[in-house]
Amino acid sequence: MNRTLADWLSHIERIHPKSIDMGLDRIREVAQRMRLGRPGRRVITVGGTNGKGSTVAFIEAMARAAGWTVGAYTSPHLLAYNERIRIDGRDAADADIVAAFEAIEAARGETALTYFEYGTLAALWSFERAGLDLAILEVGLGGRLDATNLVDADVAVITTVDLDHQDYLGHDRESIGFEKAGIARAWKPLVLGDDDPPSSVLRHAYVIGASAVRAGCDFFFAPTPPEPGQPPQWRWREVGFGVDLPMPALAAPVQMRNAAVAIAALRALGKAPNRQQLAEGVAAARVPGRLQRFERDGVEIVVDVGHNPQAARELAAWLTAQPAAGRTQAVFAALADKDAPGVVAALAERIDAWHLAGLGDAGARGQSAQALVERLRGSAAGTGTAHADVDAALAAARTDARPGDRILVLGSFHTAAAALAWLGAH
Structure with missing residues (x-):
């Protein structure tokens, strides 16, 4: 029977008794059967309580301005499931997602997967075949036990840590921070958007040897003094590098911080877009449903x-x-x-x-x-x-x-x- 995308989405909603079932054992087993490799030459994983989707959009727009082939996996979607998987700025087509779901179904056997695990595997399968320069993965819930943590990120990002999903992550910032810090990898950069991150995040980074890159400590951002007749701007800087940028099209005041974190993540990769490309990306980034x-x-x-x-x-x-x-x-x-x-x-x-x-x-x-x-x-x-x-x-x-x-x-x-x-x- 040939299933449509709508048929598949109905099917995968039914085959697992829990909508949220955290842990990596099931998805790792199916990924190994699918022989999944790296989803891109470089991988940035973005976690945090708020600002994940906007930060992904800024990273994506700036990397695309540099001419990179970029894939972005985000969740949840607003109007269509296809929004969750983007390659070069285009939502995945129904047929491509169906092909990914068919590959997952052929490999999973009796292993039950959640709706989110299906989507994560579909994104990884699609990205590997696209030959990406950069894959950006947005954490669904927490980090340590989230399906996206199947992939070892070259740069991990934690935008903010605050109270949310307490039934799964804990009832204070320290507990939640520990769960989110699980996306960091040993000797790799961990970019932190909070000026005052929980000590559990910094402690975990120290224990595994991750290099913490902190807002307000390792990189800085602020509006520049207004000039008559000129549009408002802001400046991002770190030791030895600075760039003047247009205000984000995304409206909230926090979007300047999200854009700053995105620049820090790209700089942490070692080969980042140049000043003009960063400015183009900041101006171009759009995310529906954010003001x-x-x-x-x-x-x-x-x-x-x-x-x-x-x-x-x-x-x-x-x-x-x-x-x-x-x-x-x-x-x-x-x-x-x-x-x-x-x-x-x-x-x-x-x-x-x-x-x-x-x-x-x-x-x-x-x-x-x-x-x-x-x-x-x-x-x-x-x-x-x-x-x-x-x-x-x-x-x-x-x-x-x-x-x-x-x-x-x-x-x-x-x-x-x-x-x-x-x-x-x-």
């Missing part, structure tokens, strides 16, 4: 995948720096295992009205609007209006909005995907 802005009849609608308190604090900083002319409404829908009260607390002073939506199509981790309202009782969003789904919440917010108002949509990738579909964004 993605739309305008509808004078109302600004901003869609962001932010889903934890750290991301919400960054959103609050952007709202402060870019105030709306009128009111700001939030459309908020979160998965059941996320810190929804923490997200609301971080944004409370910047939001005038809350629309709370259910995520009934998000599987076991989804929750209804009523459940979200109960979790937020007593918070700034506790008196918000409840809606069955994101579509209904957005429609209500749009009806309430006037020209000059802003609607912020956030809470999860599922929320962002629903909003982009409602907006007709492709």
Whole structure:
């Protein structure tokens, strides 16, 4: 039977009883049967609590500006599964992903693989055949036991460490940092985007002999003084090298840090793009669902995948720096295992009205609007209006909005995907 990509995705969702089953034994066994080699001549693996997708996009854009053949594996997707596997800036075609899934199925025998493990093997199989100069792998969850850690990275990156996925990674930054540090390799660079990373990360790097490259210590970045008639710029520097760069097209203030971390990762490879290529890549990088802005009849609608308190604090900083002319409404829908009260607390002073939506199509981790309202009782969003789904919440917010108002949509990738579909964004 010839399966379509949709058929395959339905199949691989059914064949493993757990959506998350961390560990490398299963995927390593299947990879050995598939005789998978290196996915690229060089490999950068990107982990962290927030900023992974944007950092991957910056690395990808700068490397492509240098003329490299680049593959990027990211997750989750927003509108189509094909987004997860990119080669030279193009999403993988259905037929190519199906061919990869067929190769995996032929090799796995009785070994059950998760949805994410299937996708990781498909990306590695596709990348090896593409003859990449650089493969960029985004960690799905944690690092030490994540499927992407099957590959030994030439450079490992940890963007940030904060509280998220505590049921799997631990309940404090030190525990979570240890899990994320597992992507580092002995005597290889480990680029750290936090100014103050957990001691568990630094300790692990020391124990294995990884070379820690730290923001604010080994590389620096800051806006440059404005010049009349010139667009704003910023400067990245390390000992013996500096470059003036355009502001990222990605809007949040944190994107300067993500771009800086991406430059540090490429510099750590030993052969990096030149100054012009770095500037071109910073200007070119785009990621859907990261403060993605739309305008509808004078109302600004901003869609962001932010889903934890750290991301919400960054959103609050952007709202402060870019105030709306009128009111700001939030459309908020979160998965059941996320810190929804923490997200609301971080944004409370910047939001005038809350629309709370259910995520009934998000599987076991989804929750209804009523459940979200109960979790937020007593918070700034506790008196918000409840809606069955994101579509209904957005429609209500749009009806309430006037020209000059802003609607912020956030809470999860599922929320962002629903909003982009409602907006007709492709």
